[in-house]
Amino acid sequence: MPGLLRGIVRTAAVAGTATAVSGRVQRRQAERFAGRDANIYAEREQAYEQQTAPPQASAAPGPAPSSEPDTLDQLQRLGDLKEQGILTEAEFSAQKAKILGL
Structure with a gap:
């Protein structure tokens, strides 16, 4: 045992x-x-x-917002003034070139 x-x-x-x-x-x-x-x-x-x-905000600004609607509005008002006879053809051309940056 x-x-x-x-x-x-x-x-x-x-x-x-x-x-x-x-x-x-x-x-x-x-x-x-x-x-x-x-x-x-x-x-x-x-x-x-x-x-x-x-996305992180970068230090450099992006492209400027488009100002096309504003430019178009200005040109339309300018055209209206010419049609009403308030502006002459020369004044209209000068203002249009100024708006378009030409």
Whole structure:
């Protein structure tokens, strides 16, 4: 019987040690994979934020807003004044060149 008891104790010790080592390996792998997953998540979040962020305002101003409607209105009023006889042909031409920047 002492031989049988010694075998059982040895088997229990080996099985317990194997379980403890296995659990430790599992915990280490889980920590490592959790760190890797956190890095991947952070990179994806940063890429998403860059894609959805509004464009930064630059120091240099963009092209000036078009003043075509204003220019057209001025030319139309100028034409009306000419038709009413308020402006002469020479005055009309001079004002038109001034408006168009010629």
